Amino acid sequence: MRVRSFADRIGGFLSLTVSEQNALAGLEGRARSLRRGAVLVRENDRTADLFVLSSGMMMSYVLLHDGSRQILRFLFPGDLAGAGALAYATSPESVVALADSVVCLFDRAQVAAVMARHPRLALAMTAIDQAERAAMTDRLAGLGRTSAQARIAAVLLDIRDRMRRSGEEVASGFTLPLTQEEIGDASGLTAVHVNRMLRQLEEMGLIARTGGRVILSDEVRLARTANYVDRLSRIDLSWLVPIPA
Amino acid sequence: MRVRSFADRIGGFLSLTVSEQNALAGLEGRARSLRRGAVLVRENDRTADLFVLSSGMMMSYVLLHDGSRQILRFLFPGDLAGAGALAYATSPESVVALADSVVCLFDRAQVAAVMARHPRLALAMTAIDQAERAAMTDRLAGLGRTSAQARIAAVLLDIRDRMRRSGEEVASGFTLPLTQEEIGDASGLTAVHVNRMLRQLEEMGLIARTGGRVILSDEVRLARTANYVDRLSRIDLSWLVPIPA
DNA sequence: CGACGCGTTGACCTCGATCAATTAGCGTGG
DNA sequence: CCACGCTAATTGATCGAGGTCAACGCGTCG
Structure with missing residues (x-):
């Protein structure tokens, strides 16, 4: 762990x-x-x-x-x-x-x-x-202004990036530790519709699923449909360096 | 001003x-x-x-x-x-x-x-x-999980409270300095639907409108339908006081 | 074995979006 | 003062994304 x-x-x-x-x-x-x-x-x-x-x-x-x-x-x-x-x-x-x-x-x-x-x-x-x-404003914009499909894609990308940052080795895929109901409660959808959107993303070839594992097959298109930005990776504190105690 | x-x-x-x-x-x-x-x-x-x-x-x-x-x-x-x-x-x-x-x-x-x-x-x-x-998480929850009517009510209450805090005298009503399109872009709705929800709130007796002014006639019910909390007013920094420079 | 949680799928419905037309307000120029 | 033009508000008709309801499969656990 x-x-x-x-x-x-x-x-x-x-x-x-x-x-x-x-x-x-x-x-x-x-x-x-x-x-x-x-x-x-x-x-x-x-x-x-x-x-x-x-x-x-x-x-x-x-x-x-x-x-x-x-x-x-x-x-x-x-x-x-x-x-x-x-x-x-x-x-x-x-x-x-x-x-x-x-x-x-x-x-x-x-x-x-x-x-x-x-x-x-x-x-x-x-x-x-x-x-x-x-990151939260991104989610706000997602809930207010994007489709169910985009929101699901965003959740997947977000979790993948956060797992990575926390030290998990996330190569192509990862085990989604969430129920579809939880994904729904994060994205403002019902569990039933989450299921349909996952299927849709799968049929579009953007993701693949085997057992509990999710593989982000086409990250580029996935990120585009999700309007996704990894906010944590863009942090720039270089201006802070010259101010030591 | x-x-x-x-x-x-x-x-x-x-x-x-x-x-x-x-x-x-x-x-x-x-x-x-x-x-x-x-x-x-x-x-x-x-x-x-x-x-x-x-x-x-x-x-x-x-x-x-x-x-x-x-x-x-x-x-x-x-x-x-x-x-x-x-x-x-x-x-x-x-x-x-x-x-x-x-x-x-x-x-x-x-x-x-x-x-x-x-x-x-x-x-x-x-x-x-x-x-x-x-306050932003409240809005997130609003966009994800509440009705159009609730979102509009929340926007009205939020703006009223923020105006008050900024020093405006807001008695019963105030002049809404926003177009319905802007209210919509804040609440994840279309301008058309914002209009209908304002009318609905008016017909329900929760608000009144004359010219550009809005009057929150029944704040209690309005707050209840909006799931609204004034986050700024609940700040408690009493624990901070004993730590002077 | 049975109960339960979760995923999956289909049928149907509703809320809010979309499209379209009309009205009201208001500043501008004649 | 009035005609014009622009923006915002309003209202109706229709559409569709996503919700709701219901059924079933499947794995896990007691």
Whole structure:
């Protein structure tokens, strides 16, 4: 199983000073293991913790009054989540494990202290968050303005890229760790229609499926139909380098 | 015309020290006036600036390959935008003035410097950003999972609350500074359907319209049908207070 | 074996899109 | 003051993407 720390993630965008590395190492908080399906945070729970997913896979979502669910984000090793705790006393979203997972919890005061001492880390964190925001706006545009087919294609590409970034070896294909209902809740569709769109993408030759595995056969056309951009890969922190502590 | 600085906005959540006030005052950047319709930033433009809207009203949006538009956010005086510059060399979104407006531009290096010197401001900025993220997830859930009627109701409530926060006196009603097409591009609907939903809300007695003015006649029912939450009003930074510089 | 969750498929329906036409508001020039 | 032209709002008719409902297959687990 792939394991990633937050230091690994930040280090991927910025070369860290020893002092910064130590700060991040010292931050490694309370570890907690979660079984598949276990709920880490429930919407409106009182919470003061942020966390980094160390291994496994999780998702965050909100529930609407009629019981329907909108999945906001899939989490992979190295991802920071729960940052809502910086602004709210209670969580604006629920977080649940999609696979057996391990998380590292940090109290927001710890996070604040590290940010105060290491401005460059604070800025890197902010920048990564901005990239996630951009990814979210892409999803917003997808839900508001694109076809069911495009949304499914986008989900597939997004998960593939996030798996890769988290250290998984994803060559041509990967095992989709989601039910079609979950894909639907992420893309604003019903499970039934997700099924039809997967079939359609398959018939068009853009993907192939065998068992639980998905192969992105024609990434170029897939990315084009999805309007997809890998926001995390475009991060440019070069302007930040000349500002050491 | 209402004018708001970023200091006003942050000060609304946190009592600032003199040093912090000075830092924000010193940050007030290059002012720039924009006519209604003027484009401040275009998607993929090279940019290193963030900005605060001082007066007027703007919006950010992205364009899809087929030419359709998704409005991401409406900006009111005091709102910070362009934070994508912290992560990217080119803007992930376009920003345009919806009314004659004035903005204050800051280079990201300036912003970084202030954040480095004033950790509490950095955290407050981060927290406000988290609140905007929460608002965006609400919109995501709205687009993915709610009816056209609910989305329109949400847009109306959102704009009302943002106007209020920016200092506008919004009693029972306000002048909607948007075309129905813009409301549609914000909510993932067509202008035609926006029109029908406005009429429907009117017939249901939830809103009233006279000329360009909208009156939210039954806020309670409106909020219920919209699944609406005012994220900015729930920010709780009390935990931050005990960490002075 | 039976219950259950998930995937798959078909039949049908609805919400919102699309197409089209009309009306209202408003600034401009005569 | 009025004719014109443009943009936005409004309304009706029709279409279609995606939802809903229902049935069935298949694998897993107790």
